[in-house]
Amino acid sequence: MGYARTNTVCMIGATAVAVTVEASVFKSAAKGADTVRMSGLPDSVVNQAQTRVRSAMANSALRFPDRSVSVNFGPASVPTTGSAADLALAVTIMCAADTLPVERWNDTVLLAELGLDGTLRAVPGTLPALMEARRSGMRQAIVSPENAAEAALVEDMTVLAPRDLATLVAWVFGQAALEPVTRSATAPQAPLPDLADVRGQAAARRALEITAAGGHHMLMVGPPGAGKTMLAERLPSIMPPLTDAEAVEATSLHSLRGRLTGGAAELLHYAPFEAPHHSTTMQALVGGGHGHVGPGSLALAHRGVLFIDEAPEWSRSVLDALRQPLESGKVRIRRANTSVSYPAKVILVLAANPCPCAPNKPQDCVCRPAVRRGYLQRISRPLLDRVDLRVHLPAVPPSAILAEVAESEPSEAVAKRVMRAREAAAARWTEGGEPWRLNSEVPGPALRSARWRLPAPVRRSADELLLKERITARGYDRVLKLAWTIADLREHGRPTAEDVTAASELRLGYTLS
Numbered sequence: 025m026g027y028a029r030t031n032t033v034c035m036i037g038a039t040a041v042a043v044t045v046e047a048s049v050f051k052s053a054a055k056g057a058d059t060v061r062m063s064g065l066p067d068s069v070v071n072q073a074q075t076r077v078r079s080a081m082a083n084s085a086l087r088f089p090d091r092s093v094s095v096n097f098g099p100a101s102v103p104t105t106g107s108a109a110d111l112a113l114a115v116t117i118m119c120a121a122d123t124l125p126v127e128r129w130n131d132t133v134l135l136a137e138l139g140l141d142g143t144l145r146a147v148p149g150t151l152p153a154l155m156e157a158r159r160s161g162m163r164q165a166i167v168s169p170e171n172a173a174e175a176a177l178v179e180d181m182t183v184l185a186p187r188d189l190a191t192l193v194a195w196v197f198g199q200a201a202l203e204p205v206t207r208s209a210t211a212p213q214a215p216l217p218d219l220a221d222v223r224g225q226a227a228a229r230r231a232l233e234i235t236a237a238g239g240h241h242m243l244m245v246g247p248p249g250a251g252k253t254m255l256a257e258r259l260p261s262i263m264p265p266l267t268d269a270e271a272v273e274a275t276s277l278h279s280l281r282g283r284l285t286g287g288a289a290e291l292l293h294y295a296p297f298e299a300p301h302h303s304t305t306m307q308a309l310v311g312g313g314h315g316h317v318g319p320g321s322l323a324l325a326h327r328g329v330l331f332i333d334e335a336p337e338w339s340r341s342v343l344d345a346l347r348q349p350l351e352s353g354k355v356r357i358r359r360a361n362t363s364v365s366y367p368a369k370v371i372l373v374l375a376a377n378p379c380p381c382a383p384n385k386p387q388d389c390v391c392r393p394a395v396r397r398g399y400l401q402r403i404s405r406p407l408l409d410r411v412d413l414r415v416h417l418p419a420v421p422p423s424a425i426l427a428e429v430a431e432s433e434p435s436e437a438v439a440k441r442v443m444r445a446r447e448a449a450a451a452r453w454t455e456g457g458e459p460w461r462l463n464s465e466v467p468g469p470a471l472r473s474a475r476w477r478l479p480a481p482v483r484r485s486a487d488e489l490l491l492k493e494r495i496t497a498r499g500y501d502r503v504l505k506l507a508w509t510i511a512d513l514r515e516h517g518r519p520t521a522e523d524v525t526a527a528s529e530l531r532l533g534y535t536l537s
Contacts, residue, residue, distance in 0.1 A: 037364025468501025
């Protein structure tokens with residue numbers, strides 16, 4: 025009887041869990057009982073791994089034990105999902121059968137899918153999986169060549185990437201050389217789209233700056249060609265670069281989606297930008313899928329911008345799935361036997377035409393009045409209530425495009441103001457012993473508490489809107505958050521009556537009379 029154990033990692037949503045793969049090889053007393061039995065909580069993909077392992081070993085000139093094999097994935101209470109444990113399963117069985125030395129794998133994590141021909145194939149989530157393995161004390165990782173560049177991003181981890189199982193076994197016995205994978209030189213970051221490209225639209229540019237400074241959600245309404253998409257695409261350029269921890273967190277989500285597989289891999293240093301098409305399904309937007317529950321566009325935009333263009337053309341039920349994640353900063357996906365969550369702290373930017381016919385000039389509209397009034401109502405009120413500010417973009421006149429004038433203010437200048445405003449907000453809440461860093465994160469009750477409540481004369485415009493039921497209670501709190509952001513940009517220290525009025529107008533999308 026032989027026993028062995030190796031190490032791998034299982035991804036449950038965005039959470040990496042270190043998993044021990046144990047195998048025991050023994051001769052069964054029952055005739056014809058030479059089988060593989062698995063215990064723990066393996067899913068169907070893991071249960072099918074025995075077929076892949078048998079074929080991979082046969083095609084690598086390796087002999088599968090002709091005895092009964094018991095395999096356990098531990099902790100037994102943790103669901104083991106996906107094909108990342110294939111390589112660990114094969115190595116564990118060979119160690120238990122005395123084909124490989126078991127002591128060689130004590131500080132090694134094995135993470136790869138096996139093809140029937142024995143090749144090592146890529147698996148999603150290699151970066152967060154190896155980060156967890158490193159925290160668990162692992163010092164060496166065996167991955168597929170396609171995951172090599174991604175794995176090399178993990179510090180203090182020796183990464184080896186054999187092309188197949190036969191090469192790995194030959195390396196163990198000193199018959200083949202495997203050079204550790206080195207992190208590729210950082211490629212020059214492609215420049216982000218610059219705000220200097222946008223002509224006119226001073227009000228929208230100002231709204232975009234406030235959005236970036238406070239982390240607020242935004243709705244832009246305007247005819248085609250007004251610059252809605254251009255403005256949204258340039259929002260990341262005025263947001264602060266990601267910190268090291270944020271970069272790892274955001275890049276890990278992209279790793280789970282398989283976006284780092286093959287070629288060079290690098291951490292995301294700037295706020296990600298996701299712009300799904302209006303035909304996107306709910307699973308593609310918030311996450312899901314059959315078997316493996318992967319992150320959707322919402323989670324992929326974590327620490328960045330989720331841009332929803334042509335918002336009225338989206339399915340209402342799909343857009344409404346954003347409501348809870350926008351409040352909690354997490355997307356939770358529950359299945360019959362599975363519950364996973366992904367971080368989803370995003371800035372939501374919605375864009376819409378004023379009506380279905382989308383004329384360049386309002387007088388050219390051919391829509392019936394009822395159709396025009398109801399177009400934006402395709403977006404549910406509960407979702408719109410979570411959007412902090414609204415801005416209407418007029419059509420850009422040809423003179424603004426053709427005029428030979430100096431460029432608009434570049435993103436670099438705006439980003440400096442945004443950074444100062446964010447630093448002021450973070451310093452204020454930190455000095456007050458609060459956990460928030462952005463004004464959009466502050467709960468409404470806190471802003472209305474004795475400590476942070478604004479004087480009645482200062483908040484008069486917002487109070488009147490609430491009393492007249494022109495805004496909801498949630499809308500009132502969001503006006504206060506906007507006011508604090510406007511004050512930080514203006515370096516006021518605390519919001520003035522002018523700041524609150526400006527916030528109220530941004531919330532409504534028009535000027536108060």
